[in-house]
Amino acid sequence: MGAQWKVKHREIAANLKGRVFGKMTKEIMVAARNGADPDTNSRLRLAIEQAKKASMPKETLERAVKKGAGLLDGAVHYEKLTYEGFAPHNVGLIVECLTDNVNRTVSEIRVLFRGGQLGAEGSVAWDFDHVGLIEARTENLEADAEEAAIEAGAQDVEAVDEEGEEGLSLFITDITDLDAVCRALPDHGYTVETAKIGYRPKNPLSLSGTELEEAEAFLAAILEHDDVQEVYVALEG
Numbered sequence: 001m002g003a004q005w006k007v008k009h010r011e012i013a014a015n016l017k018g019r020v021f022g023k024m025t026k027e028i029m030v031a032a033r034n035g036a037d038p039d040t041n042s043r044l045r046l047a048i049e050q051a052k053k054a055s056m057p058k059e060t061l062e063r064a065v066k067k068g069a070g071l072l073d074g075a076v077h078y079e080k081l082t083y084e085g086f087a088p089h090n091v092g093l094i095v096e097c098l099t100d101n102v103n104r105t106v107s108e109i110r111v112l113f114r115g116g117q118l119g120a121e122g123s124v125a126w127d128f129d130h131v132g133l134i135e136a137r138t139e140n141l142e143a144d145a146e147e148a149a150i151e152a153g154a155q156d157v158e159a160v161d162e163e164g165e166e167g168l169s170l171f172i173t174d175i176t177d178l179d180a181v182c183r184a185l186p187d188h189g190y191t192v193e194t195a196k197i198g199y200r201p202k203n204p205l206s207l208s209g210t211e212l213e214e215a216e217a218f219l220a221a222i223l224e225h226d227d228v229q230e231v232y233v234a235l236e237g
Contacts, residue, residue, distance in 0.1 A: 023229055024051045025064045026098040030078050032068030042179035046195045053193065076100050081227075083109055084124035086117040088214045089207055092124040092234040094199050097227040105227045112225065115218045127234060128199040132178030134171040135160065136190035143189055145169045152184035153177050168193070172200060201234035 028051060031044040038045035044065070051061050066072045079102055083095040099105040110118060134154070138145075149157035149171055160168040169190070173181045175197050182195050207215055215235060222231055 019226060020054060021051075021056055021060065022226065023098075024054060024056060025060065026078055027229065028061065028064040029068030029076065030080070030098060032065045033070075036065050036069035036071065046179070046182065049192070050194060081105060081109075082121075083113070083118065084121065085113055085119040086124070087218045087233070087235075088116055089205070089211045091116075091205055091207070091215050092127055092201065093219070093222075094124060094128060094232045095222060095228060096230040096232075097225075098229050099227045108225065108227075112222055115221070124234075125199070127202050128232060129202060130175065131155070131198065131200050132173035132175055132181065133194075133196055133198045133200065134173065134178070134182060134185070134192055135168060135194045136171060136185050136192045137168045138189045138191070139167060140189055141167055143167075145171075148185065148188040148190055151188055152181045152190075154181050196230070198230060199232035201232070204234045204236035206236045 024047065028044065028047045031041065031047045034043065035041045036044070038048050048061065048065070051064075063072070067074075067076065078098040078100055081097040081099060081102065083097070085093060085095075087093055095109070097105055097109065138148075145157045145159065148169075149155075152171070154171040154173045154177070156172040158170050158172075160170055171181060171185065178195060178197060182192050185192055219231060219233060219235075222228060
């Protein structure tokens with residue numbers, strides 16, 4: 001997604017900080033289904049690292065791991081739902097949800113998409129690359145991010161050109177290489193801030209003025225839904 005939407009996405013996320021721990025807890029619980037040991041469960045390890053960086057209380061984190069791994073009574077099982085469609089002005093997007101009530105989530109997401117267009121499976125995904133996405137920062141502003149990407153095994157890298165984000169780069173990897181690149185980047189002077197498997201638009205659109213405002217209002221409403229974990233948007237700055 002383009003720089004302008006990334007900035008807006010961060011602003012929206014900051015405004016919804018009260019819901020961040022809930023989303024992280026869901027991710028930890030789902031990841032822990034494949035084992036409660038982060039040393040042998042890379043998805044869980046990454047989820048725990050991000051929760052710690054967000055200052056999630058230790059007790060909350062440990063409970064989420066145990067609950068997801070089935071080590072506590074009353075475990076909640078979340079299902080992943082993926083929606084494809086269009087925001088106003090034909091902006092493609094992919095929405096990922098985790099829910100314990102599929103019927104409720106399906107109904108509510110359909111309502112939210114009335115301002116755009118909900119598509120069938122595959123209607124939008126073809127215009128995105130399914131990749132590993134790693135945001136990592138270096139204190140050395142003279143560091144060569146492209147060299148670090150090559151040495152760490154990433155496919156590509158781009159600077160995150162946002163105010164106050166000096167030294168932050170986005171490393172793009174093959175899905176199967178995500179964990180290996182995360183482990184390698186610190187050896188090249190980079191600290192991993194976020195890492196996930198997600199989608200990168202092949203042909204992002206550029207909007208401005210009223211069209212951009214309408215698209216962003218639609219996207220903000222999607223992000224506010226409690227079951228929405230990630231939104232990937234084909235929108236450029």
